[in-house]
Amino acid sequence: MTGAVSGRVDIRSGTGRIATGPVPGVLLILAAWEAGGRLLTEAFVLAAPSEVAAYLVQEWALMLRALGATLGNAAAGFAIGNLAAVALAGIALIWPRAERVVTGLALFVFCLPLVATGPILRVFFGPGAGPQIALAALAVYYTTLIPLLVGLRAAPDSWFDLVHSYGRGRLAALVHVRAMAALPYLFAGLQIAAPAAFLGAMVGEFTGAERGMGVLTIRAIRALDVEMTWALATVATAVSILAYLAIGSLARRILLEAPPVILAAPPAAGGHRSAAWVDGMLVLAVALGLWAGAIRVFDLNPFFAKGPGDVFTALVLAPDAADTRAAIGEALAETAVFLLPGYLAGLVAGAGLAVLLVLVPAVAGIAMPLAIALRSVPIVTTAPLVVLLLGRGATGTITLVAVMVFFPTFVACLQGLRQAPGQIMAVLDSYAAGPLTRLVRVRIPAMLPAFFASARMAVPASILAVTVVEWLATGSGIGSLMALSASLSDYDMLWSAVVLVAALSALGYGAVGWAERRVLARYAPEQIA
Amino acid sequence: MAPEDTTPPPKVVCTALAKTFGGGTEAVRPIDLTFAAGRTTALVGPSGCGKSTLLRMIAGLEPPSAGTIEIGGAPPAETRRRAGLSMAFQDPSLLPWRSVRGNIELALRLARCRVAQSEIEQLIALVGLDGFADTRPAELSGGMRQRAAMARALATRPGLLLLDEPFGAVDELTRSQLAQDLPRIWQARGTTTILVTHSVSEAVCLSDRVIVLSARPAEIVDDIRIDLDRPRLETTARSDAAALLIDRVFAALASGMAAARPPVAAQ
Ligand SMILES: Nc1ncnc2c1ncn2[C@@H]1O[C@H](COP(=O)(O)OP(=O)(O)OP(=O)(O)O)[C@@H](O)[C@H]1O
Ligand SMILES: [Mg+2]
Numbered sequence: 111m112t113g114a115v116s117g118r119v120d121i122r123s124g125t126g127r128i129a130t131g132p133v134p135g136v137l138l139i140l141a142a143w144e145a146g147g148r149l150l151t152e153a154f155v156l157a158a159p160s161e162v163a164a165y166l167v168q169e170w171a172l173m174l175r176a177l178g179a180t181l182g183n184a185a186a187g188f189a190i191g192n193l194a195a196v197a198l199a200g201i202a203l204i205w206p207r208a209e210r211v212v213t214g215l216a217l218f219v220f221c222l223p224l225v226a227t228g229p230i231l232r233v234f235f236g237p238g239a240g241p242q243i244a245l246a247a248l249a250v251y252y253t254t255l256i257p258l259l260v261g262l263r264a265a266p267d268s269w270f271d272l273v274h275s276y277g278r279g280r281l282a283a284l285v286h287v288r289a290m291a292a293l294p295y296l297f298a299g300l301q302i303a304a305p306a307a308f309l310g311a312m313v314g315e316f317t318g319a320e321r322g323m324g325v326l327t328i329r330a331i332r333a334l335d336v337e338m339t340w341a342l343a344t345v346a347t348a349v350s351i352l353a354y355l356a357i358g359s360l361a362r363r364i365l366l367e368a369p370p371v372i373l374a375a376p377p378a379a380g381g382h383r384s385a386a387w388v389d390g391m392l393v394l395a396v397a398l399g400l401w402a403g404a405i406r407v408f409d410l411n412p413f414f415a416k417g418p419g420d421v422f423t424a425l426v427l428a429p430d431a432a433d434t435r436a437a438i439g440e441a442l443a444e445t446a447v448f449l450l451p452g453y454l455a456g457l458v459a460g461a462g463l464a465v466l467l468v469l470v471p472a473v474a475g476i477a478m479p480l481a482i483a484l485r486s487v488p489i490v491t492t493a494p495l496v497v498l499l500l501g502r503g504a505t506g507t508i509t510l511v512a513v514m515v516f517f518p519t520f521v522a523c524l525q526g527l528r529q530a531p532g533q534i535m536a537v538l539d540s541y542a543a544g545p546l547t548r549l550v551r552v553r554i555p556a557m558l559p560a561f562f563a564s565a566r567m568a569v570p571a572s573i574l575a576v577t578v579v580e581w582l583a584t585g586s587g588i589g590s591l592m593a594l595s596a597s598l599s600d601y602d603m604l605w606s607a608v609v610l611v612a613a614l615s616a617l618g619y620g621a622v623g624w625a626e627r628r629v630l631a632r633y634a635p636e637q638i639a
Numbered sequence: 640m641a642p643e644d645t646t647p648p649p650k651v652v653c654t655a656l657a658k659t660f661g662g663g664t665e666a667v668r669p670i671d672l673t674f675a676a677g678r679t680t681a682l683v684g685p686s687g688c689g690k691s692t693l694l695r696m697i698a699g700l701e702p703p704s705a706g707t708i709e710i711g712g713a714p715p716a717e718t719r720r721r722a723g724l725s726m727a728f729q730d731p732s733l734l735p736w737r738s739v740r741g742n743i744e745l746a747l748r749l750a751r752c753r754v755a756q757s758e759i760e761q762l763i764a765l766v767g768l769d770g771f772a773d774t775r776p777a778e779l780s781g782g783m784r785q786r787a788a789m790a791r792a793l794a795t796r797p798g799l800l801l802l803d804e805p806f807g808a809v810d811e812l813t814r815s816q817l818a819q820d821l822p823r824i825w826q827a828r829g830t831t832t833i834l835v836t837h838s839v840s841e842a843v844c845l846s847d848r849v850i851v852l853s854a855r856p857a858e859i860v861d862d863i864r865i866d867l868d869r870p871r872l873e874t875t876a877r878s879d880a881a882a883l884l885i886d887r888v889f890a891a892l893a894s895g896m897a898a899a900r901p902p903v904a905a906q
Contacts, residue, residue, distance in 0.1 A: 276750045290736055365736070
């Protein structure tokens with residue numbers, strides 16, 4: 111039904127002649143960082159690597175305890191989230207008609223702003239590790255589910271014919287063919303999920319945990335402790351990259367090759383428009399039912415557990431509904447000013463740099479492995495740094511959103527550009543086409559699906575980034591409104607904001623998917639079939 | 640290779656068998672065909688005429704739109720359940736994460752069939768892949784993959800062997816070598832074999848009977864008994880008797896193509 115948008119990156123040989131690995135890039139960054147740190151000592155924004163190292167040596171016990179707590183929560187969330195993803199994929203497999211509803215519902219939950227679900231979960235769970243684990247699970251299940259669904263359909267029919275020709279049924283096909291064919295995709299999902307779980311756990315800790323990296327981060331920001339802020343971000347980055355590489359090497363050991371660089375499943379091809387509407391309404395109905403049902407079943411306190419009816423009342427029927435709507439609308443408008451430029455800048459920079467690098471392959475050899483590694487960095491954990499560096503104004507927030515969008519887009523586009531079909535390139539070569547013609551005629555169309563897939567996934571990611579910065583640093587926009595409502599126990603406002611943000615996020619995802627189908631139908635029709 | 644532990648070769652009877660695909664493509668017109676037990680029958684016909692479809696229906700992988708199939712008196716599903724048939728597909732369908740040996744072992748496992756390791760080695764050598772037993776398909780050429788798929792099909796000692804252009808991507812020389820070696824196995828075992836091929840000389844030299852099909856939808860144009868002596872050697876293909884038969888097949892193919900041009904011209 112839908113083809114996988116995937117490719118493989120082989121760091122050892124895939125980069126061609128200049129396979130230098132990430133070492134030169136890392137050294138370059140370290141040198142620039144150290145120089146910057148030395149120059150800016152007076153400004154209290156940047157700690158040089160040497161200062162970070164000194165801090166880590168001095169405070170290792172504190173850091174280690176915090177890291178242990180966060181890692182434990184992240185690991186628990188990682189396990190739960192991935193099990194949920196496998197279970198959901200299983201449902202979609204056993205009952206294919208449910209797939210659209212499963213993925214639609216999963217997307218909607220993925221679009222819930224962690225900034226608001228964190229405080230709500232904190233009220234539900236009380237003190238302890240509950241919210242951290244839940245947020246870590248929420249951060250990972252979607253990034254695993256989507257590649258897994260692609261992978262489970264990645265086997266050609268003839269492999270199933272083989273199994274059936276020996277008189278065996280769906281179970282044998284699942285064990286011997288489907289599961290094996292899906293493994294590389296599962297690993298690709300897990301690889302992205304590992305750092306995401308760490309990020310989820312940290313955001314959970316922002317909501318008032320006792321221990322962990324997130325707790326220290328909040329403390330460092332409040333105290334304007336530059337060294338501590340940088341040290342925490344460095345540790346978070348290092349842990350994420352290590353987790354990413356560890357899963358990658360495990361995959362290579364098991365699969366004897368690097369897992370595919372997965373983006374996301376292409377949206378279901380047009381098909382019956384009415385069916386899509388029916389599915390959409392079904393997703394909405396199921397979501398509302400689960401929401402109301404959960405409150406009923408767990409018998410949650412109506413003071414903070416607002417149901418769909420309460421939110422409708424708060425937004426439409428209540429005497430102060432107009433005020434609520436105005437407050438949310440104003441906050442959303444403030445956020446949009448940061449979000450849209452950052453999102454677009456990230457997309458343009460990612461795709462643009464990828465195109466540039468293809469024209470200068472020597473640089474690509476250095477940039478690609480570095481970008482793949484940096485893609486795994488939970489950018490949001492570096493939010494305090496960006497704000498330190500660029501201030502609490504528009505520049506800092508926009509930059510953070512742009513960076514959040516940049517890395518996945520860049521890696522995906524570079525991958526797409528590389529994937530240009532060799533045979534078509536050979537045909538163009540035979541006409542002695544120049545590099546520019548090849549770029550425009552073959553490579554960019556080949557890049558489009560990857561570009562759009564990452565543009566779609568970047569919608570919830572950029573909303574996460576912008577709301578976290580607003581919450582932690584700038585104190586404006588919807589992120590701040592949600593944090594404020596949580597601390598004021600204005601749960602009508604909080605739930606209304608959550609619902610609207612999730613709905614807008616899902617709509618944005620859908621809008622990019624719509625644009626994707628139109629553009630692909632025109633420039634790369636073979637990609638949607 | 641002891642013939643006594645293989646199931647006795649079945650007779651395959653197709654009665655009024657027809658297939659029209661969902662989209663309205665009529666691939667096979669109602670057709671009556673009987674494949675004698677233990678014999679090799681070749682199916683030749685123009686590309687897209689429905690040969691693969693016919694074979695897949697016999698294997699029970701494609702439900703017929705009309706008509707019935709009996710393999711040794713039982714429906715295909717029953718035969719498959721007993722692992723009584725195996726099929727070499729037009730595209731080799733090797734699982735890429737398993738080596739040549741691994742692919743063969745998987746087939747044996749699926750067919751719940753136990754075979755000595757030495758027999759697997761023998762088969763691999765027979766298809767000319769010695770030294771490649773532990774190689775994965777991605778590192779094999781197209782023809783090597785087809786030969787691996789062939790070894791896999793033979794490994795489970797099926798009573799009914801369905802071969803869909805098993806040597807399509809193999810070079811002429813290797814092809815004629817395989818065409819001499821492999822039939823010895825299935826003939827020694829007395830396997831009922833249905834072979835789809837585009838090579839007319841291969842069809843004549845390998846089989847006891849050649850059925851020529853018209854362009855889509857497939858109908859029988861000619862049904863030719865091949866009574867060349869066995870074992871057939873390289874020289875067989877160049878004998879006068881073979882040349883006559885080959886001419887006859889070509890003539891039938893040509894008339895099948897011509898007949899298909901006006902919609903329903905065949906009698
Ligand atoms: N799954 C399918 N759905 C619809 N039409 C099909 C399907 N499989 C085959 N066909 C059609 O049925 C006809 C016969 O196909 P088939 O594969 O049996 O041909 P063939 O004789 O094996 O050709 P070739 O020699 O090229 O392999 C073709 O016109 C093809 O388009
Ligand atoms: Mg065919």
